[in-house]
Structure formats: C-alpha cells, structure tokens
Amino acid sequence: MNFYSVIYYFIFRNKTTTNAELTHFYSSIDKFEKRISKQALNKAIKKLNPNVFTYLINQFASIYYASSLPKKYRDHLLIAEDGTYMEIPYNVYNINDFQFCMNQHVHDIFDVKKVQSKAGGLYDVTNSLFIDFSLKPAPYSETPLAFAHLYRTKKILKNQKIIYLADRYYGSAEIISHLEFLKYNYVIRGKSNFYKKQVSLMQSDDEWIEVEVDDKWLKRFRFSLEAKELRKEKPIFKIRVIKRVYKYTDINHVFIVKTLFILPI
Structure with a gap:
C-alpha cells in the first residue's frame, strides 16, 4: 500500500x-x-506522519472558504470549539506516547485499562465541516488546543464574518481577548463563577459588564501574545452577559440548569 x-x-x-x-x-x-x-x-x-491529515484538513478548508459554496447564518460562519477524550488502540507504545490521567483507580501504568487521548476540533456548524483538529496526550489541556486552532485557521477565515461558539471551559479573559483581536464575534457559555464579582452586581438577566485585567491577571496569559498586548493597551473590556434558566426532563427527574452566556460588543 x-x-x-x-x-x-x-x-x-x-x-x-x-x-x-x-x-x-x-x-x-x-x-x-x-x-x-x-x-x-x-x-x-x-x-x-499523522500531521499530514492536519495539513490536508487545512488545505481543503482554504479551498472551500475561498469559494462561494459555504452556507452562512445571517452572513456569518458559525464555528464551534470543543474538546473530548478519545479512546485509541491499547498497547504499551500508545500508553507511553499518549500518557494517561491518574485518578482513584489509575495510579501508574499497570492500572491502565484503556488508552485515551485529548482531542479538540474547530467545527463549522452550518456546513458540517471540521476546519481544524488536534490529537494530543490525555493530560493535555483544551485551552492550548483552542489557541492552536485559532492560529492555524486565521488565514483561512481572514475575510469571513465569524461567530465563535464554545462551552464553559473557553470563557477565559485570554481567549476573549484573542477573539477580540481577530475581530470574531462569539457566544460562550459561562461557568457559575464566571467574573463572579461583576455578574453579582447585575440588576437584570441581560446586561453589559466591564472587566479590568490587571498586571497580575495579565501574567496568566500564556498562549496569545496578541491578547496580552491588546489588554496592555486596553485593560478594561466590555462584554454582554445573559442569564438563562433551562428545564429538561429525563425518565425519572426534572432538571433545572442555570447558565450564563457571554457575547461581545
């Protein structure tokens, strides 16, 4: 072959x-x-070399988004970032290459029953297309994967209007600042402790809040030099926070979920 x-x-x-x-x-x-x-x-x-598939995905996306084929939502591309664990073939080579997450059941390599990797993808929701994808060792964080995808697809999506969608783990000030630098719109689900001080002062379920990134906070910016420079020049950024309560029912119970959504100016 x-x-x-x-x-x-x-x-x-x-x-x-x-x-x-x-x-x-x-x-x-x-x-x-x-x-x-x-x-x-x-x-x-x-x-x-498995990196050939990342190259092929990016090349295909470059050709696709330069054409008139992509469908859009109100003239915007809806792109979503998320990460997960993926199970890969069990053998000692994969255990060494992809490592493993220690927990109450796994204390060392001899306790490993299955091999997992951390996967992350940037997905075009409207066109059902992965624009970028990464596979890393299991302990890898989803945040650097997200930044890698944003950097690699920056040129591909340069002339497009973007709405970036993400779950609770992507609402950091650094990611928001980087999206601001890229001039991307975004909708990100917030954690319960998301900008807790500012959110607690809200008088309604839909308001603008202002967040100031001080020097101590700025030192935690590790993945985007552009975001760091932007916050040095403009330490205060403004975002819209929307509170929502959702109810859903499974076979035996009714669940109530309170959540926050953050949007740009």
Missing part, C-alpha cells in the same frame, strides 16, 4: 474492523485481488 492509498484508506474508512475496512477499500477501487493483510497495513501506517 503506497502513500496515497494509505491517505485514501483513512479518509474514506467507515467500517468497524480493519479486515472489513480493507475488504471494502479494495473492492471500492476494483482491485480486490491486491488486498493486503492487516499486518501489511500496519507496516504502511507506521511510515505515515
């Missing part, structure tokens, strides 16, 4: 087992008589 065949194999795979995938792949290209074994596939895969 040559380089291009390995690339096509990974892009179009959709079966549950390797053997089934190999059968499907070679049947699809009408070369079933040249079907290779699982061992031969693994040997070919080891020669492939």
